[in-house]
Amino acid sequence: MSNRIALLGQPNSGKSTIYNNLTGSRQHVGNWAGKTVEKNEGSYTYNGTKYAVTDLPGSYGLSGNSDEEIITTDFIKSGQSDLTVVLVDASQLERSMFMLAEFAALGQPAVLVLNMMDVAQNMGKKINAEALAKKLGIPVLPFNATDTKDYDKLKKLVAAELKTPHKLTVTPPESHHNIKADSQAKFEWVDALLSGVTQTETGVYKMSKFDRLMTRPVLGKIICIGVVLLAFLVAMLIMSPFMSLGQMIPQVLHDPVDKLLTGWNVHPWLTSVFSTMLPNVLFFVISMSSFVFGVNIVFGFLEEIGFLARAAYQFDGLLSKLGLQGKAICPMLMGFGCTIGGACGTRVMDNWGQRMLAMSIVWAIPCASIWSIIPVISGMFFTWWQTMLVCVGILLYVVITMIVVSKVFSKKLAPKETRSGMIMELPPYHKAHWKHIIKEAFFKAWDIFRRALGTVTLVSILFYVLSFSKDGDVDHSLLYRVGTFIEPVTRFFGMGWQTFMAFVSGAFAKEAVLGTLNAVFMGSNSLMEAAFFAKTAKADTAMLGSAMTQVIQPAEALAFMFATTFNIPCLMALSTTYKESHSLKWTAKVALFYICNALILSCIVYHIASLFM
Amino acid sequence: MKLTETTADTQGRIKTLGGDDHFMNRITAIGITEGTRFQTVRNDKNMPLLIYLRETLISLNRADAERIEVELQ
Missing domain, CATH: 3.40.50.300 (P-loop containing nucleotide triphosphate hydrolases)
Structure with a gap:
């Protein structure tokens, strides 16, 4: 039995x-x-x-x-x-x-x-x-x-x-x-x-004072945004100890592994795979899953106490214009911190199509990493107020991308007749079951860790092969050869081989952009180290700035910044989207859209900017 | 009158529901059926409606609420 x-x-x-x-x-x-x-x-x-x-x-x-x-x-x-x-x-x-x-x-x-x-x-x-x-x-x-x-x-x-x-x-x-x-x-x-079992109450419903505030049209929205920002800070706080531990892995492992393998006369190429690449892969995956852990605790809490339902009520009108519904608001705000968090946050949506659509829209939101590199690069070429203009331009284009993504994908993902507009109960406020929230967040993080390890390793090996050169000089790598070979094409899109390479590495991890620029313009690090040690090695931005401004024009820099911001978010966000949506087909479709979008945008920005600059 | 025309704190009964099968399925499954007593809790411009029905606070898309006819008590 x-x-x-x-x-x-x-x-x-x-x-x-x-x-x-x-x-x-x-x-x-x-x-x-x-x-x-x-x-x-x-x-x-x-x-x-x-x-x-x-x-x-x-x-x-x-x-x-x-x-x-x-x-x-x-x-x-x-x-x-x-x-x-x-x-x-x-x-x-x-x-x-x-x-x-x-x-x-x-x-x-x-x-x-x-x-x-x-x-x-x-x-x-x-x-x-x-x-x-x-x-x-x-x-x-x-x-x-x-x-x-x-x-x-x-x-x-x-x-x-x-x-x-x-x-x-x-x-x-x-x-x-x-x-x-x-x-x-x-x-x-x-x-x-x-009848005879219980009495259904028929009295007048009195809203609680707090709910009265939460459901006010303007004030409620402000409270919601404030709470989500706070939630994001708490998620960062939860993840930071795990992050610091993860960050230590490449530093602690590099030298001993290097020494050990060199002592065994292992080929230096293979040695660097084990001493540099794999510890960094581990670090990437740990940071990714610790973020998922933090986000899931915070979101789990907000959902359980009944906050998410109120936020959904507040933003339903705005989001239904994008083919989404109110529940998408939290993942979207979360996207300003990290796209991975945003993609995981779409779990609160109950309809698969709308969930996939929400993830593709979250991709358009520039994450904290982008906000940390754009001002640096922009500052090399432009004055502070021009940099402000660049940021405003990016924000405006975020809205445009969201609308375009919705127009392109909502017909298939969320056709009008299947859209669950909002018919939703606002549950009474509950106490949170912490044990349950933490347990569940742990499982989600573990799940992501397990699944992502393979994907990230595979892509890292690919990147390693492409960027490999015997003497560590970028000019002898496959990437350089491919880059310079296709430069006539990338030029059309407004990017020379150096910026194009940085653009490609940005699709890998946004933090890698500065390191890659450093490698291609200064020749100081090997490309691989640039990409993998991006978070640990500090690039000298002043030196890089003077080197870059000698080689490329402001128009190209502008095109590059837009292209990098609106390209696919990063490898880890991609793999999270795939794991969350369970659809390789749709993840690939959306990725293709973003790559095309970035290149076309870059082309337009470059050619228009060239007229003025 | 339409549900969207009711003001906060009025009570009444759902009179008729209109719309396609998909909508009808969703709205009746959550408990909004003809003859059910309800109370409008909030009806703000450009916001979903909040109604209280079968001991539950329900938020309803405005466009959907347009398709619900009610009578006041």
Whole structure:
């Protein structure tokens, strides 16, 4: 006999908290066959028996035709699980029982869990679980997701039910072809079930003082932006110890590994792979996953307490113009810090297409690294007020890129009829479950770490081969040969081989841009060291500035800055987008768009600027 | 009258819902069905509507709210 259970519930029913607490670290994230919807599977052991748990995608119902609803319905019908645990929110019982009404028609064994009993009790709500169980014919378990004792009760109930399963004995709601009539019948079914079990409150709703502020049209938006900025700072704070540790890896490992391998007479080329490249790859991946960790803690917190729902309410109008919906606001603001964070933050969106669209729009937002290199380069060629103009120009083009990206991709990713505009509940403010938030953030970070290590290593080796030269001189590298060979083409786009190379390295990591410029203009470092030691080695910008201004024109510099800013964000953001979207095809499509966009922009900027400069 | 024409703190019942199947599915699954009692909580210009219904605070896109007819009580 197998022991497979599935968790079914609406968004905000506390499903993921229960799933995480049940399964702990024994989780696996994958894809539903042929779909881009995430599949979460895990397991737990109770009294020596192993139980497999599938966390079904959250949706409000089962009869719609979204991927999530089709997957869920098919899964339950197919009997791939032996027992479905249906979760409802006890504090909003009447509304959330709709899911059970949808489930009833499927005729599979189930138990009903009344989650958030604590909230319901605080509201003064009384629910007679036994009477409900008698009416339904399946066990009903009052539950509080923060109470560890309740999990034992749940596990015990599941074990017993798998031995002697119960199906609903109550007649399922009458089904109608007309959706309106069908839902009406389901809610009437729920009403009939709940009469005598509980009283649905009908009093006047009073908004809390804080919510009154949060929902004010202008002030609310200001509060939201402030909170997200603060959240970003906290995320940076959380990641910084991990970052510093990661940063030490290349420094600590370089010399001993170098010495050891040289002592073994290993070829110097191979030695530098192990002493320079791999420790830096490790550092890159650690910084990336520590950022994901920080962002997930902060976002997890903001989502759990109910803040994200308010922010979504505030910015829905603006974002729906881009084919997105309100929930995209936080990842977008996060993008100003780091595109990786922004891409991860799109997790809060429930529709895959809109999520992918949001990620592609987040790519247009210049991250903190770009904001740190643009003023430096601009300062070499322009006065301070011209530099300000460059920054304003970049910001303006951010808006244009967002609109263009939305125009190009929204037809496929978020066609008008599938757009989930905002029909969303604003859940009451909750206390955060820290243990759950940290656990989940850790798993996400670990997941990214594991998956990214391979991708980053592969691309690094590629870059290493391209930039390799026997004597360390840039002029003898493959990249130089390719660069100078295609220079007639890159010239057309406004960039000579040096700036073009820096542009290419910017697609690798934005921090590499200064190091690469240093290498190609000064010949001081090898290209590889420039790219990998970008964060640790300091480029002398004054010297670089005088060297650069002798070789290239301001028009080229301007074109280069725009091209670098609006190119694909960086290798790690790319790989995060791929991991988050589970779609190589779409990640590649969007990447191609950004590369073309950057080159065309560079071309236009160069040729226009040449007229004036 | 339309839901978008109600002012804050008025109570009433949902009278008729209009729109395609996709919209109907989403709106009824969250609990907005004909005959349901509701209270308008906030109705600000250029902002989604906030209504309270079946013990839940729901935020609704303005364009969507245009398609909901209500009667006041």
